[in-house]
Amino acid sequence: MKKLISVLALSLGVLSATSAMAGSQYSHYDEHRYHSQDRHHWDNNQWNDRYQQQKRVNPSRDWRAGQKFPRAFDNNRYEISHRDSNRLNRPGRYQQWYKINGDYVLVNERSNRIIRIVG
Template identity: 30%
Template sequence: MNLSMKMTLAALALGISATSMAAPNDWNQYRGVDHHYHQAPPPPKAPSKWSNSHYDQDRYTNFRKGDRLPYQYRDNRYYVSNWRNSRLSVPPRGYHWVRADGRYLLVSSSNHRIYAVR
């Protein structure tokens, strides 16, 4: 081998060994994420029970006795006028039946409180 080839190989070997020993502690604590600059994501918010969002329309709403009927179900199209065909009892005076999310609700006409869920 000629002298220039030997010098090139020696320089290359020395360079490789020098770079591996240059800073051995630089990456010791690295775990793939820089924890100093990132915070944990905020916890997800619970969806609103009475949301009118288009994304929540396929979500089942939990109706309970004593709750107020959501605004979206106070429209006349949700009123049940043929309560006999649905095998429901006669609504008392001041009450009416509403069908919402596949359930029948007996609702007060004055304050929109739910008194029965079928």
């Protein structure tokens, strides 16, 4: 009986020690590192870069065939069917037409490369 009680007490001690170690992984060091990070301050160049990114894109002027298709436009909102315009050919396998600001862009869905641009 003494052995049973001592084994039980020992196992409870081990269990509580492991749960204490597995407790919070957040430490004071992490908190200090988070608060001491440099905050992102905007200067004029960064504002200009942000504006350039948000300007209206003209695919027939700004993009070329073979170029990576920007992920910002890889969205269902821009996808269209070739039937929506009489100027578009039927896309091949793994190809999709996108309409972006009045231009039609044919993209290979697997490689995410621009195949053709119709302005």
